Amino acid sequence: MTHISVKVDGTTYEDDVEPRLLLVHYLRDRLGLTGTPIGCDTSNCGACTVELDGVSVKSCSVLAVQADGGEVTTVEGLAQDGELSALQRAFHEKHALQCGYCTPGMLMAARDLLREHPHPTSEEIRHALEGNLCRCTGYQNIVRAVQAASEQEVPA
Amino acid sequence: MIPPAFDYARPASVDEAVRVLADAGEEAKVLAGGQSLLPLLRLRLAFPELVVDVGRIPGLRGVREDGNTLVIGAMTTHHDVIHDPLVRRHAGLLASATATVADPAVRHRGTLGGSLAHADPAGDLPAVVLALDGELVAQGPRGRRTLPARDFFVDYLQSALEPDELLVEVRVPKADGWGFHYEKFHQVAQSWATVGVAVLVRRDDGHIAEARVGLTNMGSTPLRASETEDALSGAGDAAAVTRAAEAAAEGTRPSQDVSASPEYREHLARVLTRRAVLAAAGMG
Ligand SMILES: Cc1cc2nc3c(=O)[nH]c(=O)nc-3n(C[C@H](O)[C@H](O)[C@H](O)COP(=O)(O)OP(=O)(O)OC[C@H]3O[C@@H](n4cnc5c(N)ncnc54)[C@H](O)[C@@H]3O)c2cc1C
Ligand code: FES
Ligand code: FES
Numbered sequence: 270m271t272h273i274s275v276k277v278d279g280t281t282y283e284d285d286v287e288p289r290l291l292l293v294h295y296l297r298d299r300l301g302l303t304g305t306p307i308g309c310d311t312s313n314c315g316a317c318t319v320e321l322d323g324v325s326v327k328s329c330s331v332l333a334v335q336a337d338g339g340e341v342t343t344v345e346g347l348a349q350d351g352e353l354s355a356l357q358r359a360f361h362e363k364h365a366l367q368c369g370y371c372t373p374g375m376l377m378a379a380r381d382l383l384r385e386h387p388h389p390t391s392e393e394i395r396h397a398l399e400g401n402l403c404r405c406t407g408y409q410n411i412v413r414a415v416q417a418a419s420e421q422e423v424p425a
Numbered sequence: 426m427i428p429p430a431f432d433y434a435r436p437a438s439v440d441e442a443v444r445v446l447a448d449a450g451e452e453a454k455v456l457a458g459g460q461s462l463l464p465l466l467r468l469r470l471a472f473p474e475l476v477v478d479v480g481r482i483p484g485l486r487g488v489r490e491d492g493n494t495l496v497i498g499a500m501t502t503h504h505d506v507i508h509d510p511l512v513r514r515h516a517g518l519l520a521s522a523t524a525t526v527a528d529p530a531v532r533h534r535g536t537l538g539g540s541l542a543h544a545d546p547a548g549d550l551p552a553v554v555l556a557l558d559g560e561l562v563a564q565g566p567r568g569r570r571t572l573p574a575r576d577f578f579v580d581y582l583q584s585a586l587e588p589d590e591l592l593v594e595v596r597v598p599k600a601d602g603w604g605f606h607y608e609k610f611h612q613v614a615q616s617w618a619t620v621g622v623a624v625l626v627r628r629d630d631g632h633i634a635e636a637r638v639g640l641t642n643m644g645s646t647p648l649r650a651s652e653t654e655d656a657l658s659g660a661g662d663a664a665a666v667t668r669a670a671e672a673a674a675e676g677t678r679p680s681q682d683v684s685a686s687p688e689y690r691e692h693l694a695r696v697l698t699r700r701a702v703l704a705a706a707g708m709g
Contacts, residue, residue, distance in 0.1 A: 288432065289428040289429065289466070291427070291463075310468060311467075312460070315530065324533040325530040329467070330464065330531070331534065332463070334433055378529065382529070400531060
């Protein structure tokens with residue numbers, strides 16, 4: 270067992286974990302933060318994307334021990350006091366989800382893009398989301414939602 | 426899937442890492458960005474007894490100049506390589522090829538050193554570092570040694586690193602004034618290259634004076650298309666480039682897999698080489 274201390278969505282947790290524990294399993298099974306889903310076994314789908322120390326990562330491809338001392342933001346940390354973020358609202362309004370399985374990862378990847386490029390073209394949005402698979406929407410409305418969010422001067 | 430159980434070490438220095446590796450022998454695995462190793466562990470294709478996480482060792486990340494050479498720390502992430510002003514100025518080929526690797530989240534974790542040490546011939550960066558005439562610096566219990574890229578890639582997923590050696594830096598001669606292009610053919614956005622071609626050209630008076638061509642996924646290691654390189658010297662127009670590119674698959678032994686036959690890969694090598702050289706030379 271290895272001792273870790275991780276801040277997740279604003280709360281600091283101290284735990285003893287097996288080194289092989291993946292960050293996504295730590296979030297879901299240990300902390301009960303099941304907003305972050307697992308969609309594949311091959312690091313391809315991006316459903317599990319969270320922020321680690323300010324950048325997007327696939328939480329199925331990071332060990333919990335690698336996040337020791339770090340700060341994680343999951344989809345559950347986006348809404349503030351029950352208010353959806355601008356990006357979440359845009360996903361809602363532009364109908365950017367059907368089953369919703371890919372949505373947490375899409376939101377985290379899109380946030381990352383908007384931080385680096387506050388006003389991306391639709392081409393840039395498509396490139397930035399290339400690590401996130403959606404099997405329902407055909408992506409059109411996801412791109413529209415990110416674009417709509419980028420037109421608002423509030424944090425994603 | 427859940428990875429097999431392993432012990433975990435997080436050394437604080439290169440010396441300590443090398444000591445830990447030497448003590449553990451063949452049963453230890455270095456963990457850099459984890460973007461190749463963790464998928465392998467999840468699929469239970471690797472069973473290390475000890476994972477040595479070098480992610481917190483200071484000094485392994487970042488880019489500096491050493492005269493006419495660019496020195497890139499092994500733990501420099503793909504994301505940092507793409508955005509580094511020195512890499513963009515002196516090794517634009519590396520920055521632009523790295524931008525085609527995987528996706529933004531993988532590029533935030535994956536490292537240049539990890540991509541090279543992994544020695545996957547389908548990886549984009551081995552052929553790029555080979556075309557740049559790069560050198561790799563390894564540190565082990567017997568000290569440091571520097572290997573030219575052409576000696577580093579030994580076979581499929583096999584580098585010249587000993588189990589107790591850590592790749593610490595990558596040295597590439599500055600390619601100021603050289604035209605460059607990385608042409609990658611892949612089937613879906615995030616997939617690996619079916620074939621990739623990395624090209625550097627130095628032009629003189631409207632002609633190609635010198636060319637270097639690295640091939641991704643055309644054999645069990647990255648390769649240089651030497652016949653094409655020779656044929657390109659003096660090429661002054663698109664027809665001459667096309668003729669030279671016809672030799673791009675000479676001496677290669679591409680593999681057969683679900684996405685391509687060897688013959689198709691040879692065809693791709695010729696077509697992509699022509700495109701890459703024309704783009705690098707500004708003749709397109
Ligand atoms: C979905 C997905 C798509 C991808 N697509 C591409 C792509 O299109 N093109 C591409 O080139 N790559 C691709 N990759 C791989 C990616 O580039 C990895 O980042 C890279 O192959 C490994 O780097 P890493 O730092 O993550 O290494 P790790 O996974 O940590 O290590 C890889 C191997 O190298 C060894 N190693 C690592 N660092 C050192 C060191 N300093 N010294 C000695 N040994 C070391 C490890 O022991 C291990 O065996 C993809 C990965 C994923 C998950
Ligand atoms: S679960 Fe699919 S990328 Fe992480
Ligand atoms: S909404 Fe169903 S996978 Fe994207």
